[in-house]
Amino acid sequence: MLERKSSLLKVTLNFLLLISIQYIGLLLALILTYASPDENVAHTYEASIFLLASSILSFSLLYNISFKAEKSNLMKYFYFLISILFMLSGILLGLICKYAHPMGIVDIPAMYLFFISSAIISLGLILMFKHNRGAKNE
Amino acid sequence: MSNRTLAILIGLAWFFGIYATLNAIYVELDLHKASYAYLGTAIWMIFLMLFIRKLERGIKNWINFLVITFYIFAIILSLITFYASPTDKLDFFAGAIFFLSGSLALGSSFFLKVEKEIKKEKLGVVHKLFRYILLLLFVSAFLFPLMRLIQSRTSHLTKMTKAEVTEEMLQALPNFNKDLPKMLDDITKLEVITFEDMKFTYHYKLIDTNETKESILSLKNAINKRACKESLSSMLIQNNVTLIYHYEFNNKDELLEIKIDNCLEKE
Numbered sequence: 001m002l003e004r005k006s007s008l009l010k011v012t013l014n015f016l017l018l019i020s021i022q023y024i025g026l027l028l029a030l031i032l033t034y035a036s037p038d039e040n041v042a043h044t045y046e047a048s049i050f051l052l053a054s055s056i057l058s059f060s061l062l063y064n065i066s067f068k069a070e071k072s073n074l075m076k077y078f079y080f081l082i083s084i085l086f087m088l089s090g091i092l093l094g095l096i097c098k099y100a101h102p103m104g105i106v107d108i109p110a111m112y113l114f115f116i117s118s119a120i121i122s123l124g125l126i127l128m129f130k131h132n133r134g135a136k137n138e
Numbered sequence: 139m140s141n142r143t144l145a146i147l148i149g150l151a152w153f154f155g156i157y158a159t160l161n162a163i164y165v166e167l168d169l170h171k172a173s174y175a176y177l178g179t180a181i182w183m184i185f186l187m188l189f190i191r192k193l194e195r196g197i198k199n200w201i202n203f204l205v206i207t208f209y210i211f212a213i214i215l216s217l218i219t220f221y222a223s224p225t226d227k228l229d230f231f232a233g234a235i236f237f238l239s240g241s242l243a244l245g246s247s248f249f250l251k252v253e254k255e256i257k258k259e260k261l262g263v264v265h266k267l268f269r270y271i272l273l274l275l276f277v278s279a280f281l282f283p284l285m286r287l288i289q290s291r292t293s294h295l296t297k298m299t300k301a302e303v304t305e306e307m308l309q310a311l312p313n314f315n316k317d318l319p320k321m322l323d324d325i326t327k328l329e330v331i332t333f334e335d336m337k338f339t340y341h342y343k344l345i346d347t348n349e350t351k352e353s354i355l356s357l358k359n360a361i362n363k364r365a366c367k368e369s370l371s372s373m374l375i376q377n378n379v380t381l382i383y384h385y386e387f388n389n390k391d392e393l394l395e396i397k398i399d400n401c402l403e404k405e
Contacts, residue, residue, distance in 0.1 A: 021241075024213060028237065037220050038228050041370045049234035050216075053241035060245035063264075067256050104313040105306075127264060 011075050018061055018079060022086040025054020029093065034102060042102040044093075048113035051090055055117035058083065062124035066131035076128070083125050090118035141190050145197045148186045152204045155179025156211060163218070167225045173235035176215065180208070180239035184246040184272055193254040205247040212240020227372055246272060300336060303377050307333040319343075338374055339382040361396055375400060 029047035036043055062079065094114030097107040155175060162172035187201065219233035249268055311333055319329045322342075329341045361383055371381055375398065383396040 025237070025241075028216060028233075031220070032230055036230075038370065043230045046230040046234045049231075050237055053234070053238040056238075057241040057245045057248075060248040063268075064248040064252050067252055102313070103310050105309060123264075 014061070014065055015075065015078055018058060019082055021057050021061065022054055022082065025050050025057075026086065026089055029054075033093070033096070044097050044101065044107045044110040045113070047093070048097075048110040048117070051093065051117045052113050052120075055086070055090065055120040058086065059120050059124035062121075062128045066124075066128040079128065080125060083121055087118045087121045087125075090114050090121070094118070139189065141192060141194065141197055144186050144190050145200050148183050148201065148204060151179055151182040151186065152208060155182070156208075159215070163215075164224055169219055169223065169225055169227075169229040169232035172215075173229075173232035173239075176212070176236050177239040180243040183208070183243050187246055187250050188269070188272060190250065190254070193251065198251075201247055201250075205244045209240040209244040212236045300378075303336070303374075303379060304333070307338065307379075336378060337380050337382055338371075339384050341384045341386070343386045361398070371398075 029050040032043040032047035032050065034042065062083065065079065091114070094111045097111040097114060101107055155178065158175040159172045159179070162168050162175055166172075183204070190197065190201075193201075215236040216233040219229055219236070223229070249272070252265070253269075311331065314331045318331065319327055321327050325344055327343045327345055329343050332339045332341065374381060378399075381398040383398075385394040385396075387393070
């Protein structure tokens, strides 16, 4: 019983950690794009570095989680859901850099960095499912 | 080298890294240098972590403490570059580097836990690739100062030409003007922003006010400081554009123009 509670606590902490990591990065990226402290200027390139950093960290966390075979499928789907949202926001911000930049320009390097962030997080998701399946088969 | 020595070395890297960063921010007033100091610290921490052979409970907690505080510091430093920069210029790139450094350090500790706690046979190609990337990162730490040197030597080349500045500005101008005219406060109305012949002009109208030319002129230093702090205006000044703050008073005959073409003026 105690072991089960401790495992549940760990899973919940991992989940909260993943949410905080992803949304701190996303929030800072959005601030630099739409509410930059120096007004009138959208710093999409810097914003993309924030999202990239968050996605690297999320990938490491998902990679770490993937080796601890989750008994609860529900939790796995929660990880999947929030990471998919994060991935989609990366793609969306990348498209914004190309087609709807707040300053009316096109920022290609930022677009690539946003897309790379999305790719990194999707790799983390793939690994998580792959390792979980492997652990179940054992 | 024993695990305990490595743990102490990681702690020392953490301490001196944070000290060097704070020193660069608040004493040398150089955010760029501070961000590279922070990134360098992160890379040293990662490199030392890779050599730890076994994660005993005490060492694991110690490393967790160091990397988590390092990440939290990174967030705080990023927010400082956003909202409380002690220097005259806002440097968001430095903020991004702080955040990236914190994330790399914390991310590597997750990676380290996998490496030390899971049997080697279970670790696949991705893990090996990840390890090589971390080592590559360590090597690149030595390349950063070199890159910075090259960048400083060639910085005069990165300046935009007159034609490029004009093209960029003409492209961005409709966006700057899309919400104008608008009231900035009770008396100041920003009517329009124009760009002509390397002159970027803000046209203000002062409404129902007793402000005199002298009182506005006394704000020149503050306006200069603000212009040098904002990235758009400082970028324009660096590219030989003159910023003009054009004030029109109630009485249309009375006009005032404040021109700023460099950031060297001191208060």
